[in-house]
Every structure is written in structure tokens, then in C-alpha cells.
Amino acid sequence: MRLTAAISPDPDDLFMFRALMEGLVDPHGLEFDVQTLDTDALNRMAAGDGADVNAISIAHYPRVAEHYRLFRHGASVGRGYGPIVVALEGREPESLVGARIAVPGLTTTAWLVLDMILGGFEPVVTPIVPYARTFERLRAGEVDAALLIHEGRLTFPDEGCVGLLDLGRAWMDWTRGLPLPLGGNVIRRALGPDVIARADRAIHASIAHALAHRDDAMDWLQARGVTLRTGALLDQYLAMYANQDTLDMGEDGMEATRRLLAMGAERGRLPEVDVDFV
Numbered sequence: 001m002r003l004t005a006a007i008s009p010d011p012d013d014l015f016m017f018r019a020l021m022e023g024l025v026d027p028h029g030l031e032f033d034v035q036t037l038d039t040d041a042l043n044r045m046a047a048g049d050g051a052d053v054n055a056i057s058i059a060h061y062p063r064v065a066e067h068y069r070l071f072r073h074g075a076s077v078g079r080g081y082g083p084i085v086v087a088l089e090g091r092e093p094e095s096l097v098g099a100r101i102a103v104p105g106l107t108t109t110a111w112l113v114l115d116m117i118l119g120g121f122e123p124v125v126t127p128i129v130p131y132a133r134t135f136e137r138l139r140a141g142e143v144d145a146a147l148l149i150h151e152g153r154l155t156f157p158d159e160g161c162v163g164l165l166d167l168g169r170a171w172m173d174w175t176r177g178l179p180l181p182l183g184g185n186v187i188r189r190a191l192g193p194d195v196i197a198r199a200d201r202a203i204h205a206s207i208a209h210a211l212a213h214r215d216d217a218m219d220w221l222q223a224r225g226v227t228l229r230t231g232a233l234l235d236q237y238l239a240m241y242a243n244q245d246t247l248d249m250g251e252d253g254m255e256a257t258r259r260l261l262a263m264g265a266e267r268g269r270l271p272e273v274d275v276d277f278v
Contacts, residue, residue: 001030003032005032005035006034006035006036006037006054008039008042009037009226011234012242013036014036015242016185018206019205019206022220025205026205028199028202030195035051038127038129039104039183040106042054043060043105050068052188052191054068055185056183056184057182058075058109058182059108059264059270060109061273062264062270063271067189068189070257070276070277071187071200073204074203074207075183075245075246076181077180078167078182081153081166082113082167082180083149084147084153084167085101085167086145087164096144096145097119098120098121098122100144101121101145102142103123104147110167110182111147112270114165114167116267117165117170117174131227134152135161146161168180175259179253179256180256181256184249185203196278218234254275258275
């Protein structure tokens with residue numbers, strides 16, 4: 001049976017699906033047709049005619065929960081780190097109230113958390129593809145600061161920027177120790193229990209294979225031309241967002257997911273939802 005899968009082109013998502021894409025693990029009778037889109041586009045896709053397996057921002061789950069269940073594996077989780085607000089020069093985070101801040105989309109977890117923590121800023125949607133666009137807007141004075149996710153979270157010093165606010169640290173302080181669940185993989189309910197269970201096992205096996213053959217997976221990613229320019233940066237990025245939390249977000253990751261979505265609903269940013277984990 002063929003399933004469509006939509007993921008981001010970022011190293012963590014490709015790392016997770018590499019073994020399935022290359023035929024290195026048992027697909028449990030399934031064939032995954034993988035395509036890549038940026039984060040905001042993935043969220044919008046899931047809200048419409050989404051893929052069978054769709055990577056989404058955790059904050060977007062309430063808007064697609066009618067049609068999708070959420071895997072415990074495949075998550076990008078920040079433990080004391082996460083998306084970061086940067087500018088061309090240092091300033092206090094409180095001074096960003098009323099500022100123009102480039103954000104990767106109004107469906108992203110990063111935007112939701114910044115809105116809850118800071119509030120009162122003007123979001124300027126700036127897709128993360130092409131990668132350089134956010135930094136170009138900063139240098140052109142089109143925005144006062146930028147909220148960075150994925151690779152930009154590591155490379156901003158090379159672009160002449162300074163960090164102002166790490167949302168993962170702020171979230172952990174706010175929630176007294178919870179990690180920040182940023183993205184995850186969902187699967188279409190209509191596929192039924194048998195196919196969902198087989199997909200669950202296949203994707204879990206693919207992630208486990210990547211973790212067990214990390215050096216090979218990194219070589220494969222670099223051969224594909226991922227945007228991180230050095231092996232050291234790629235290694236650092238995968239350590240942050242493709243790790244044991246990706247294999248299983250655990251009880252605290254599940255609790256953090258519920259807390260994040262409940263807080264978003266309390267503030268009128270999200271519909272209320274009961275999170276349905278596979």
C-alpha cells in the first residue's frame with residue numbers, strides 16, 4: 001500500500017525518513033512517497049488536502065485533529081533551547097513589544113510561543129525558504145528582529161546577528177521544567193487502525209535506524225546538500241532535534257504538548273483539543 005508523506009527539507013526530518021526512503025528497514029507492507037515543503041506550507045497542506053503522513057507544527061495540531069492522530073515519535077523537542085529571536089544589535093526582549101518581527105508563519109509553534117511570552121508585536125511572515133530571506137530583511141531594515149527556527153537557530157552569528165530571546169529556555173522557565181515540543185508527525189485517521197499501526201512501526205524503525213547509523217545518515221544528508229555548511233553544525237543540529245526524544249517524546253513531552261495547546265486555547269489562539277496520540 002502506498003502512502004504519501006510530506007515532511008520538511010530540514011536535516012532532522014530527512015534524518016528520520018532516510019531509512020524508509022533508501023529501503024533500509026522493513027516498511028511493513030507500505031511504500032512511502034515522500035515530498036518536502038517548508039513548515040508553514042506543511043501546516044497549510046495538513047489543514048486542506050494533506051498527506052497521509054504529514055509533518056506539522058505542534059501548535060497546528062488542534063486545527064487538523066479531526067482528520068489526524070499524532071505520533072509519539074518524529075517530534076522535534078527543545079530541552080532548554082528552541083527557536084530564537086535575533087537582531088542586528090543587542091536589546092532587551094521587552095523592547096520588542098510593538099516591534100516588527102519576522103516570523104516563519106502564523107501556524108508555527110515558534111510564533112505561538114513568542115506571542116504568548118511577548119505579545120504585542122507586529123509579525124511579518126517570512127518563509128524560511130529561501131534560507132537567506134530572513135537575514136536580508138533584517139539587514140534591509142524591513143523588520144526589527146527575527147524569530148529563527150531550524151538551521152537559522154545555529155547560523156545567525158555568521159549573519160552578524162545577536163540572540164535576544166531563546167523560546168525554549170523561556171518556556172522551560174515558564175512551565176517549571178517542561179521541554180518545548182515544536183514539530184511532530186501526524187497520520188490520517190481514515191487509514192484505519194491496521195495501516196496506522198504498520199506506519200507507526202515503520203517510521204519508528206526508520207528513526208531508530210538513523211540513530212544507530214548516525215554517521216552514515218549524516219554523510220547522506222551532506223551528499224543531498226542540506227543547508228548546514230559544516231559537519232560540526234549538522235552534528236549539533238541533529239543532537240538538538242533528532243535524538244531520543246525523536247524516537248519517543250516520553251511522558252513529559254506528551255504533557256508539554258497538552259500544556260502548550262491548552263495554553264494556546266486559553267488565550268484564544270487555538271481551538272480546544274484532546275490530543276490523540278498513536
